[in-house]
Amino acid sequence: MQKRLANWGNYPAVASEENAFTQEDQLRHYVVSNDHMIARGNGRCYGDASLGKNSISMLKYDKMLSFDTEKGIMDVQAGVTLDQILDIIVPKGWFLPVTPGTKYITVGGAVASDVHGKNHHVDGAFSGHIIDMDVLIASGETICCNATTHEDLFWATCGGMGLTGIITRVKFDLKKIETAYIRQTQLKAKNLEEVIRLFDEYKHYTYSMAWIDCLQKGDSFGRSILIVGEHATPEELNDTQKKAPLTLPAKRKLSVPFNLPSFVLNTFTVKAFNWLYYGKNYKKVMHKVIPYEPFFYPLDAILHWNRGYGKAGFIQYQFVVSLDKKDGLIAILQRISDKGWGSFLAVLKVFGEQDSLISFPMEGYTLALDFPIRKGLFEFLDELDEIVLQHGGRLYLSKDARMKQEIFWNSYPNARKFADIVKQYNGNARFESLQSERLLLTK
């Protein structure tokens, strides 16, 4: 069926022929007889990575195949979403090895973006926890691969944005937990210098990220709240929580029912929001034990929060620069603060080392911010791209909707090698997205 599709940023929105399937032979038949096609999961990447002329919806390919409750191994079809997995594994004492800031993504999407979480500096990205997976390539053949068999296909598929083929099945390791709660510590940092120091001081914590106020200037430039956490032990729970340590209390969800007019999010509201958030954290250091949901997925509590940016949509800009290039981070934050184009949310995190072919994470500082689409924004982001590039950094393809091709080719050191492997499995560039066309990855 012809549909108008857009991913989470609501930009771009394009007409696409959507095809769903429930059996692998239906998919195989479709793949060998079509082109200009790209797999799409729950549409939670932000830009155009899963948009194309023909869209293969994975959402109905959603069967859980096995769950080893002894060893903590999950084997699922790629259309299963993380929230469905959490519902099954948490009551049995297991957790996702790596999770991004939303649980409404498919496992296939998690691999294609090689997602990272608050524990990247300790546990790496999602790809590091895959036991094996099946990829259906352009010829119609399904190849089972992992880090030691068909490793070229494996590494080009992790973070490869669906260009090697359709990820159909993924088997991965889980993390053992004793409770569904997190022991969280929040620390106020009065500026960027302090938060960077705190990141280092608290690096032994499994989970860490900072919420950063990008509109502050002078002494308060980069004021932040660092949030670190560990899975709580049963002893750390209160009496109510102790009764059912692996079950979360039920909670109602809020929703943004329609697109808000874009003026709702102007500098003033952003400043007010930032002030409230920082003000709420009235003590320098705060400890509490909270359910895993608000810790990992604070924004999932508001369904369709992306509609808060209005119909024109927004760009989430996420980059990483290496640890020794802190001045790059400062330069970019400076530009954003000067411009005042606001960002409802900015997240700062320190990545650990990662060996990969085309995945986004590398050791360094990563910052993610939202920009509502407006006139002049793309030119401004092009300027930021140049600074990222000068500091040996790169942009996250899952969030990208507008990067110029030369930025991609110059910032990802293995771009050429990746493109060669893609060519090998994706004959005649049959798998193709708006992003891969824009970045000349499938030409």
Place this chain on the structure above:
Amino acid sequence: MPTVLLLGAGSDMAVAIARKFASEKYDIQLAGRHTAALVPQQQDLQLRYGIQATSHAFDATDYNSHAGFFAGLPVQPDITICVFGYLGTQEKAQENWQEAAAIINTNYTGAVSVLNVVAESYAAKQQGTIVGISSVAGERGRQSNYIYGSAKAGFTAYLSGLRNRLFRSGVHVMSVQPGFVDTRMTQHLTLPPLLTAQPEAVATAVFKGVARKKNVLYVKWHWKYIMLIIKLIPEGIFKKLSL
């Protein structure tokens, strides 16, 4: 635990119905042509809902096998839901008897054949529930899909007669008229969103309909009135319309 048998278990609608009943702690029997293709669904139901699920080979158009198929089930199901159907292509079916026969044999003959077997068993036991997924297309023949529609019309009439007969035996028969449903069967069509149900909505409606012993179930209430209006159009006018 009560058990539900799904005839034609591989379709999007059947997947949703199976999940709904499994989430209410029913054991599930999946029946379809290719049991290997049903295995992931079987594992999924067991894993997600902690119930027992089994897969069974069943071919709607292999009429002679139906008695053996039903007798061979490990447990006699409390509820039998006939989900399978074949939409086919109207133009092709007009010219090509094979296509027309496939539409009629799947939607009508096959359904009658297997439900006859189930009905006899339920009548003898004086208990059980039979659900047939028919179609609003069966309520009045239209040029765009009258071969499929006439087969479904036959199925609807069959279910109504069966309901009448089995009422005194305490067996409940429910006919379901889903209207447009967003499934693989209809994904090449452009459907009006207001009149189109998601498979999950059909599943919930079927579950509630069984619990409330409904006779005829329209998933989206609009359809009852749309079809009422369509049925009221005088034939002299109706034949001139392009529907």
